[in-house]
Structures are given as C-alpha cells and as structure tokens.
Amino acid sequence: MAEAAVAAEVDVADAAVRDRFGLTWQPALAAGILANLDRIDVVEVIAEEQFGASSRATRALETLAHQVPLLVHGVALGPASTSPVDVRRLDRLARLVERLDPAFWSEHLACVRAGDIEIGHLAATPRTSATIDATAANLSRAAAIVGSMPMVENIATLMDPPASDRSEVEWVSSVMTASGCDLLLDLHNVHANSLNFDFDQVEYLDRLDPERIGAIHIAGGCWIESPDERRERRYLDDHLHDVPDPVYDLLVEVGARVRRPLTVLLERDGRFPPVRHLLWQLDRARAALAEGRRRVSNET
C-alpha cells in the first residue's frame, strides 16, 4: 500500500476513534443519561434553559461536567441579523461558558428578534451580502465577549426568506468564511430544507468545506399542511420524532468527506421514548459515520 494511502487510512481510523456521540440534556432524560454515561461521550446543554436556573440545578450541571464533556448550545442570540446582538445575553452566555467549561459553544445562523419584536424561534434571514457581513460582525462581537468562537449551525426553515439573492448553502459558506466560525452541521435541517425547497442534499454537502465541519446534529420531524384548501405540505424540524433514514444516509456521506473527528448529537425535545431507544439511534449514528469513514479508507 502506498505511503499516502496508509497515512490516509491512519487519519481516518484515528478520527473514528475520537468521534464523540451524545444527547441534549433534558430533565426528563436526566436519569437515563446518568445511568448510561458509558454509551454517551458528550452532553449538550441549552444555554437559555440554564439562565435563571436554580442554584441546585446549576450545581448538578457542574457535577455532570466532571463526569462527561459538556457543550453549550445557544438558541436565542440571533446573530443572523442586521441589528447588533444583545450584550446582556452575551454576558450571561459568557458566565455560563466560564462555569461549565464546555468543549465548545454553538449558536444558530438565525434571526430571532427585530426591532423590539420577539419572533419566538429561529427565522431564516434574507440571504444577501449585507446579512453575511452583519452576521460575521455579530459573531465576532460574541466571540470577544464569550472568549471563544462559536460553531454556527444551519437552520431549518418553512419559508425561503424573501429578498435573498443566493442559495442557503452559498450563504452559510460565506458566513463561515467571513466569520472564521466552523460549522455545526444539522443534517436534519439540511434534509428538511431539501424536502421543502427541492434541492439535492448530497450536493449541499459537496458545496461545504469539509474541513470546517466540526459537529453534527441529527433529529426528527414531521409533515405539516397549510390550513387553506390547497393543503400544501412542508416538512417541520420538530425534534419530537425519530431520526429518519435519509439523515443516517447523509451521515455516511459526511463520514466519507470529513477527516477530522466529529461530535454527533441527537436532539430530542419532547415525546421522549425510553432512553434505550435514543441510545439505539446513537448506535445507528455511530455505524453510519463509521461506514462513511471506511469508504474513504477503502478508496485510498
């Protein structure tokens, strides 16, 4: 075997050894997570759920941080906006990151408020050069206050944002370039958007720099219908259903493209099945990523 091929195989094997798989922290799953730390490498904590948490809950998380690496995931900063991100939110985030010392922190490439209006969740911002610059400036401000760069996550959307002049993947890639942030690639969001806006999800992966993908989210969703007589369908990323097969297929594709070790997180926010069912889905994710990594070593 040629020296380069051997080196590539070693790289792939090494990355596979260091891939990590985990769950999002939910009080309803706490007992199941604590009882299965031998099968869970990492736990993701939603930042906003810890702001204003009781001191007992905070101490419990600090104790957990000694047993398993934690990640801090923001859902309400809204950096993809022409308005500057709220410094008070960043201060709270900085204190949480300092206390929990996560392996990394992350936030969505979304707009969550404008003017004095709270949208309530993650809205896709119009994809233009102006929003790329504004988002990069917000991420730079966030990194300065929190003390480290976040990973940024692509979002699912039910509506193609108006006034956009480029595709989602072009916009996400440009934000990564302009901000220097690595990508937390949500494969279910790619899947949902590919169904809603009719693009090829593997081509989406091909247009990302694989070396800038640092972490993966997987989740589930469902179809919803418009309330009018047209009954048009859209696919909603709701985190209430099992991970669908096409997301595992995408994870194989990721394994075949990304050389660096990855952190893969299963997001489940409600309608919780027994924890063994979530662990089974994590095992499927391990197998899918390993299959992709094997494909590379077989080709080399």
Add this chain to the structure above:
Amino acid sequence: MRPEFETFLARLYTDAPLRARFLAGPREEAERQGLTVEECAALERIDRVGLELSARSFAHKRTLKASRRARSWWKSVRAALGRPRH
C-alpha cells in the same frame, strides 16, 4: 438589507391582522409601511404558504415559552411560600 425590512418580516411573523392585510395585497401593505421599491417587489413574490406555516410555528413556540415561564414563576412562588420562616 435594511433593519426596517427585517422588522417588517418579524411583524409579518407575529402580527396576524397585519399578515392578513399583507396577504390580501402584499405590495400595497409593503408600500404603506414605507419599504423601498425593491423590498416591495421581493415581498410581492413571498412564499405565502411558507409565511403562514412559519407564523403558526413561531406562535406555537411563543406559547410554549410563555407557559414554561409561568410554570417557573409559580414554582418559585410555591418554593418561597413553602420555605420555613425563622
């Protein structure tokens, strides 16, 4: 993109009467809100089904958050009332 456009989108997501007026006449409503010609043209082509479904999804999330906040407020009141006095 101007902040005014972003704010108008946020209002479309969260204000049902405004959304109904807008869907009945997108250009007219956008012009009434003082948006530019280009912004009005972009809004005229808006994905109407996506807008309505997004607005419903965001409203559901706001309701969930409000009920969580109320539960947490009630929990702290109960804790305070239940705390022994010295």
